[in-house]
Amino acid sequence: MKFVTLTPREFDDYTETHYSHFTQTSKNYYDLLEKSGAAHLLGVKDNKGNVVAASLFSEARALKFFKYFYSQRGPVMDYNNIELVEFFFKNLTAYLEKHNCLYVRVDPYIIEHVHTADGDIIQSYDNRILKEKLEKLGYRHQGMTIGFTKISQIPWLSVLNLKDKSEKQLLKEMDYQTRRNIKKTEEMGVKIRTLSSEETPKFYELVQMAEEKHNFSFRDEDYYRRLQKAYEGRILLQLAYINLTDYKTKLETKLQNLETQYQDVQDKLKENANSKKQKTKAQQLDQQINSTKRKINETQAQIESDGEELDLASAVYIYNNHEMYYLSSGSNPAYNPYMGAYALQWEMIKYAKNLGIDRYNFYGVSGDFSENAEDYGVQQFKKGFNAHVENYIGDFIKVIKPAVFRIGKLTGKI
Numbered sequence: 025m026k027f028v029t030l031t032p033r034e035f036d037d038y039t040e041t042h043y044s045h046f047t048q049t050s051k052n053y054y055d056l057l058e059k060s061g062a063a064h065l066l067g068v069k070d071n072k073g074n075v076v077a078a079s080l081f082s083e084a085r086a087l088k089f090f091k092y093f094y095s096q097r098g099p100v101m102d103y104n105n106i107e108l109v110e111f112f113f114k115n116l117t118a119y120l121e122k123h124n125c126l127y128v129r130v131d132p133y134i135i136e137h138v139h140t141a142d143g144d145i146i147q148s149y150d151n152r153i154l155k156e157k158l159e160k161l162g163y164r165h166q167g168m169t170i171g172f173t174k175i176s177q178i179p180w181l182s183v184l185n186l187k188d189k190s191e192k193q194l195l196k197e198m199d200y201q202t203r204r205n206i207k208k209t210e211e212m213g214v215k216i217r218t219l220s221s222e223e224t225p226k227f228y229e230l231v232q233m234a235e236e237k238h239n240f241s242f243r244d245e246d247y248y249r250r251l252q253k254a255y256e257g258r259i260l261l262q263l264a265y266i267n268l269t270d271y272k273t274k275l276e277t278k279l280q281n282l283e284t285q286y287q288d289v290q291d292k293l294k295e296n297a298n299s300k301k302q303k304t305k306a307q308q309l310d311q312q313i314n315s316t317k318r319k320i321n322e323t324q325a326q327i328e329s330d331g332e333e334l335d336l337a338s339a340v341y342i343y344n345n346h347e348m349y350y351l352s353s354g355s356n357p358a359y360n361p362y363m364g365a366y367a368l369q370w371e372m373i374k375y376a377k378n379l380g381i382d383r384y385n386f387y388g389v390s391g392d393f394s395e396n397a398e399d400y401g402v403q404q405f406k407k408g409f410n411a412h413v414e415n416y417i418g419d420f421i422k423v424i425k426p427a428v429f430r431i432g433k434l435t436g437k438i
Contacts, residue, residue, distance in 0.1 A: 025108070027115030030065040030078055038067070038075040038100065039344075045097030045133045046258070046344045048080050052096075055254030056082050064093075066119065068101070068112050077101035077112050079130075083123075087432050090126035090425065097133040097177055103154050113161045120424050126432070127423045130163070131177050134417040141182070141407035143393030151417055163420035170391040171398070178388030179416045182406040184373065187382040191374060194410075202366065202408035209367040213270050214336065216371040219261040221252050227261050227338040231354030242352065248340060255342050262372065264336045264364030272323045279316045285309055336364025341372055347383040348376035369409060386411050 030038075032050035039048050046052075056063035062083035070076050079099030086092040101108055120128055134154075138147040155165060169179060186194070195203055219227055228245040235241050252259055286309040292302050326334075339353035350372065355365055369386075376384050386406040390399045391413075397403065423429045432438035 025071065025076070025111050026069050027112065027119070028067055028069055030067040030075065032065065034075055035065045035067065035078050035080070038078040041345075042078075042100055043133070043346050044100040044344070046255070046342045046347070046349055047096040048078070048098050048100050048133075049255075049258075049344065050080075051255050051258065053080050055250065056080075059250075060084065062091075064119075064123075066099075066116065068108065068115075076105075077108060079112075081128075086126045087428065087437055089124075090428065091124055093120060093123075093125050093128040095128075095130045097131060099130065099132065103132065103134060103151075106153060106157055109154065109157055110161065113158070113163070117162070117422070117424065125424045127421055127425075127429055127438075129176065129419055129421050131179075131419045132417055135414050136168070136417050137415045139393075139413040139415065141403065141411060141413060143413070146412070155417075158420055162422045164422070166419040166421060168415070168418055172388065172390060176419050177416075179418050180389045180391040181414050181416070182386035182389050182403070182411045183414055184384040184386065184409055184411045185382070186373070186377055186384055191377065194373065194377075197410040199408045199410070205363045205366040206370045209264075209363050209370075211274070212266060212362060213274060214264055214266050214362055214364060214367040216367060217263055217265070219263050219338065221249065221261075223263075224249055224252070224261065226263065226335060227340070227354070229354075230335060230338045230356060231352065233356050234354040237357050248352075251340065251342075258343055260341045260343075260372075260375075261338065262341065262368055263338045264367045265333055266336060266359075266362050266364075267333050268323050268327045268330075269332050272320060272327070275316055275320045275323065279313065279320065282309055282313045282316060286313060334359050334362070336362050337368055339365075339368050339372075343376065343379065343381060346381070347385045348372060348379075348381050349385045350387055365405070373409070384411075389413060391415065 032053060035053070036050050050065070053063050053065055060083070064081040064083065066079050066081060067075050068077040077099055078101070079095045081093045081095045081098075084092045084094070099112060101112060103109060116128075134151060135149055136151060137145050137149070139145055159165070172178060195206070198206075224245060228248060231242070248261075252261065286306065289302050289306045289309060293299060293306065296302070335356065336359045337353060337355035340351050342349045342351060350369070353365065353368070373384050386409070389403050389406070390397050392398070393403070394400075429438065
């Protein structure tokens with residue numbers, strides 16, 4: 025075996041055919057090069073010249089004179105092949121020493137446990153041999169964390185399995201309220217369209233609304249512009265919107281049909297005034313008529329106050345050959361009754377199915393499954409689509425220059 029620097033094509037050929045995270049692509053490599061001029065595509069080739077391991081490492085300045093390396097959701101390899109693991113990481117250390125590395129972080133895309141959406145473990149993976157090997161190679165596990173951090177990737181992901189499932193089956197496996205909300209968005213005429221890069225402000229305005237509602241701040245608008253540029257061809261900025269004039273027309277058509285049915289029932293009651301069945305039906309139709317009239321009036325009022333077309337919710341998605349990732353979103357709280365978020369998710373689930381992608385990744389949750397969790401509402405939303413939760417192996421750090429590292433920790437500069 026040989027430890028080598030890979031070309032972007034070699035790197036992509038491997039990661040596209042071996043299960044890997046979207047960050048482990050040459051698209052991210054070129055983005056890192058453009059931002060900082062520092063990124064490394066490293067790997068191992070067997071004796072026949074075939075790539076058997078690959079990893080993208082970013083590089084950043086540490087303590088002015090040194091460097092910090094990070095492989096985001098990498099390296100990508102068969103971690104059951106302990107000989108390969110040892111070969112890669114031993115040679116990586118030699119490479120890092122030559123590049124004046126202070127310390128390195130990796131967080132392999134390896135599942136530790138699979139949980140129900142309520143937190144119960146339904147499957148576990150025995151990673152003890154791998155962990156022991158990494159420990160012997162100097163990589164210290166950083167523990168299993170709960171909550172969110174800006175230091176590394178979220179170790180808890182909410183995932184929907186799409187493999188060998190029809191749209192009908194996927195809907196059937198969702199909870200009743202989620203199915204009902206999706207159906208309502210279809211009845212109301214909520215539509216989805218892809219935003220161009222020039223329309224990023226439209227997306228970001230909705231993101232800011234969500235941030236204000238939940239009192240947090242994630243990324244600035246420029247971040248999403250860079251993301252679109254970096255992952256061009258594999259990224260989608262999606263917008264859920266509704267044309268209220270069209271919706272009002274649907275309601276008026278529905279009202280006409282209800283009034284026709286109501287008149288038919290009244291005619292039957294004239295023939296048989298004591299029909300309990302027809303009386304019940306008349307009462308139900310009367311309620312539906314009044315409800316529809318109210319919605320028509322409310323819709324007209326909203327047209328007059330907010331305009332004909334409303335932007336409900338928007339989200340950014342990235343995909344590779346293995347997964348569709350729902351990364352970030354925003355919505356206008358005033359328009360929650362139109363349930364744009366449900367329309368977005370269902371449309372993108374179908375889109376992933378059409379691409380032949382087997383996993384729909386709702387992305388991060390906190391790992392706190394109590395009702396007091398900071399993201400409890402978000403967890404319940406994802407749970408409604410029948411998503412399970414995967415807990416990943418976590419971060420490992422190896423210090424290449426221990427003495428300098430200790431000084432950096434003591435002075436609070438690391």
